[in-house]
Amino acid sequence: MSGHKGQIVGYVRVSAADQNPARQIEAIGVVDRLFSEKVSGKNVDDREQLKEMIAYARDGDTVRVKSPDRLARSTRDLLDLVEQLQAKGVAVEFVDNPALNTGTPQGEFMLTILAAVAQLERATIRERQAEGIALAKKKGTYDRVPKLDPEQIADARQRISEGVPKAKVACDMGVSRQTLYSALNGSGKYAELMRSAS
Structure with a gap:
């Protein structure tokens, strides 16, 4: 932790289905700066406010979100974002999931486990894809999409x-x-x- 008094930076994201950020804003409480996003969030590139928030947060600040799914779209995405913020000396706090807060030994431990889970997910998906392709090649269906229109x-x-x-x-x-x-x-x-x- 650095010496200066860091800011609390809030981030809320509402999906197309739920356009009301009030519940999340209430959950994260008083913050020095709030970034609020209305997107489906499937695509990290849609998330302009998230990018601005990451650019804004400084060493010693704490980013506070209601829950991991508001910040990230997948385990991998969550880990990447947390790592990006930690590299800047920024802590991440999850109101609904304090066990994941990065400033605590418990949080670090949970994130290590999540990293292992994300790796497992990726490996499993790759293996399934490879098996699917091998099976399809055996059946001769891998080329099913006509190459010429x-x-x-x-x-x-x-x-x-x-x-x-x-x-x-x-x-x-x-x-x-x-x-x-x-x-x-x-x-x-x-x-x-x-x-x-x-």
Whole structure:
């Protein structure tokens, strides 16, 4: 902790569903500076006030929020934000979850556990994705999305009718000759595409 008397910086975020920040403002109590945001918050880049709050907070300040979900959108996001603030010497206080407050040994311990959980989540998701891809490749469904849309197929037909070799057309379009043939014949996954396009 640094010597000077830090400010209490409040941050509230209301989602599109709940446009009233009053409950959160009441929960965090008196603050020196309040940053209030109305966003869905799916995307960190929407959160202008959050960025301003992080830029504003100084060494010795405490950022106070009602609960972790108001500050962050995921465990990983929460850890990143807390780390960013801690690097500036700023403490983070959660009114509803004091066990996560960064200034306490208990808070540090909880955040360490959360970091492990976030790592586990990421590893599990990656593993599931890899398994899904392996399974799909086995079944031959990994390539299910047609690589060429109806316009490109029409364009390919046009060029071939003008005497451009199929291999060249396939190469220009960045697909295999097999993919081009299926597309031209409207076979396999292209049969559905042609049906939906007509």
